[in-house]
Amino acid sequence: MVPTDFWKNPIVVEEMTPEDKYFYLYLLTNQNTTQTGIYKITKKQMAFDLGYSIEIVHSLMERFIEHHKFIRYNPDTRELAMKNWWKDNLVKGGKPVMDCIFSELKDVEDLSLIRYVSESIQNQEIRSLFESFCYQEERGFSKEHSDQNEKNTYQVTDCGEHDDTLTPRDTIRGQEEEENKKKIKNNNKNLFIHV
Numbered sequence: 001m002v003p004t005d006f007w008k009n010p011i012v013v014e015e016m017t018p019e020d021k022y023f024y025l026y027l028l029t030n031q032n033t034t035q036t037g038i039y040k041i042t043k044k045q046m047a048f049d050l051g052y053s054i055e056i057v058h059s060l061m062e063r064f065i066e067h068h069k070f071i072r073y074n075p076d077t078r079e080l081a082m083k084n085w086w087k088d089n090l091v092k093g094g095k096p097v098m099d100c101i102f103s104e105l106k107d108v109e110d111l112s113l114i115r116y117v118s119e120s121i122q123n124q125e126i127r128s129l130f131e132s133f134c135y136q137e138e139r140g141f142s143k144e145h146s147d148q149n150e151k152n153t154y155q156v157t158d159c160g161e162h163d164d165t166l167t168p169r170d171t172i173r174g175q176e177e178e179e180n181k182k183k184i185k186n187n188n189k190n191l192f193i194h195v
Helices: 004-008 010-015 018-029 043-050 054-067 095-106 112-118 124-140 143-153 172-194
Strands: 038-040 071-074 079-082
Touching: 004 010, 010 018, 018 043, 018 054, 018 079, 038 112, 043 054, 054 071, 071 112, 079 112, 095 124, 112 124
Parallel strands: none
Antiparallel strands: 038 079, 071 079
């Protein structure tokens, strides 16, 4: 849900370009969003959904990370976290919501994104749940590793460095091609043995 006061937010009204507004609404409402405000999404998927090139998506992400400071993105895990998710979305808890949030937090690979989102949560019950996952991060990694991870996690990388278009895909056709290559290779070996 997007509250109607989205359009009264001074940052949205005064600082965002029309492309920024469109991108921000997309980040709030795309099919990958979760109750936690942390979800996996690729630049390629964003570009396809928005009708933009990957370069434009990369530029928008850079603006939202560096200028607006609304998101963080881990290019290795392809996880995006929205800082103000809780201001624009759910403000109440309850057992079904808490169970859903717990389940989604277990799937987050970059635990530092949980800490990032938790900083803006007003509801103490929900914030405590997020913070319980932050403690897991502190126990699992040394401070040095965590600091290094935080430096690497939120930097926008060059488009080619983590190009989502190059993600390997396992397809039946690809598997068949590999099997055919192996058969040809084995047949060639057998020809040399019999000659």
